Amino acid sequence: MTSAPAIGFEYRPSPGYRRVLTVVAGLAVLALLLSALTWWMKILLSPVVLVAAVRTIRPITQSSVSAAGWGADDSWTLHMTSHDDLPATLGSFRVLGALVLLRLKTAQHGTHSLLLAPDNSDADIRRRLRMRLATLQPEASSARA
Incomplete structure (x- = not known):
């Protein structure tokens, strides 16, 4: 793959x-x-x-996050309004229809919740995120069992 x-x-x-x-x-x-x-x-x-x-x-x-990125190696980066780039980890996520809720954790600034909805993000970005997050589902469900 x-x-x-x-x-x-x-x-x-x-x-x-x-x-x-x-x-x-x-x-x-x-x-x-x-x-x-x-x-x-x-x-x-x-x-x-x-x-x-x-x-x-x-x-x-008053979110301090201005951009986010999910690398090919499963690493997250948050670009803050202070122009700092911080490494982050995906704490949890929820997909509710057209909405995608991401909870990202950083060492310096704690947890940030990002709600991606039709009024603040592109439909193609949300679709790509949903597809890639769906690949994480089996791992998460097997860890709970």
Whole structure:
């Protein structure tokens, strides 16, 4: 079997994911306001929900990764916004329809989650990633057994 070619892509956070999280946070506040709690509990808990939503959305919108690459030798490299190139390892991945979620670990900056969706990446890149990640599936499933 010939080795798989290297895959490289620029990364920017998905604006659609941010919008979905914002809508979910708004619905959570609406559910809280329509609940049977007393009015002072509603006023007290609404900011808590909003702060939790902001703390969840902020890291997604301020990713320090600007590009990623998967070499033919199965090595990952992350290009950071500070123009550093860091070696990384694939911690885990999930493929959900057209979405690809990668969790990459670096020694210097910890774990980075990259969500590749139709609004922030090319369909061909996602297809190539899905195909190459599918070759890792048998190894992962046999390790769990």
